[in-house]
Structures are given as C-alpha cells and as structure tokens.
Amino acid sequence: MIAExxxxxxxVAGLGIAAVTAYRKRFLAAARIAAYSLVPIxxxxTGAVGWLADTAFSPTAWAGFVVLGGAWLLFMVTRALERRSGGTRKExxxxxxAAETQAVAPAASAPSLGQTARPAAAGPAAKPGSEDFSDIEAILKKHGI
Incomplete structure (x- = not known):
C-alpha cells in the first residue's frame, strides 16, 4: 500500500517537473522527463510493485536470494579454478x-636455418641492415621448434 x-x-512530481521544463521551451527534455515519470505509475x-514489496519483506525470498548467490559464487569459483588449472582432468x-602423437613437422629434425644459411661475416663488417637473430634461434631451439 505504501509502495503504491x-x-x-x-x-506526479516527475510530471510537475516535466511541465516546468516544457514551460521553459525545452520540449524534448520535458517529454523525456514525462516518460521517466510515467514508469513508476x-x-x-501492472502489479509489479506489489510483487516486489511482498518479495522484499519475505524472509523466504531473501533466503532464496542467498541460495542463488551461493550457487552463482560456486559456479564462478569452479570456473576460475578450471581455467587456472587448464581444464578438466579428461581435457x-x-x-x-594429442601433443605426444602429433609433431609440428615430423620430417624436420634439424633447424630450418643451418650453419650454411648464416652469413660468413657476423661482426662489424656485416651489412648495416642485417640483424643478429641468434638469441631468437636459441629460444626456438630451447622449445624444440
């Protein structure tokens, strides 16, 4: 009863504010305020306010919200742990x-850039545009690529 x-x-207050706004020749804003003020009525x-008021003062409804919150919390924690551990045990x-049975390139046992593919002069006499990729090659060899 009090909620209604x-x-x-x-x-009524919102419609009054809309009337004052329309008097000031701001019709678009007045129409928007009137639309917002008609929502509560x-x-x-529709009876939604009565349902909400009954739900807000019901201990059973609040216990249900607590149970739903606990279920949501459990769901989120298990999802986070699953992502952190890399999936389920079966996955x-x-x-x-799959990683053991499939190789990326089964026929390639040697690195694609062998000793013969490197330039002979790798010091200051090298071309100014050439770069030394030895550190990148070491990382790739370390990971078996």
Missing part, C-alpha cells in the same frame, strides 16, 4: 595425448 503511494507521488498498475589428458 510512493510511486504515485514520484510520478505503470509499474503500480588435460586428451591434450597431452
């Missing part, structure tokens, strides 16, 4: 088996 009264008062007329096992 408050919503009606808010709607529309909620009262990790399948990924490990």
């Amino acid at each position: 009264t408050v919503c009606s008062a808010v709607s 529309g909620l009262v007329m 990790r096992k399948a990924a490990k088996a």
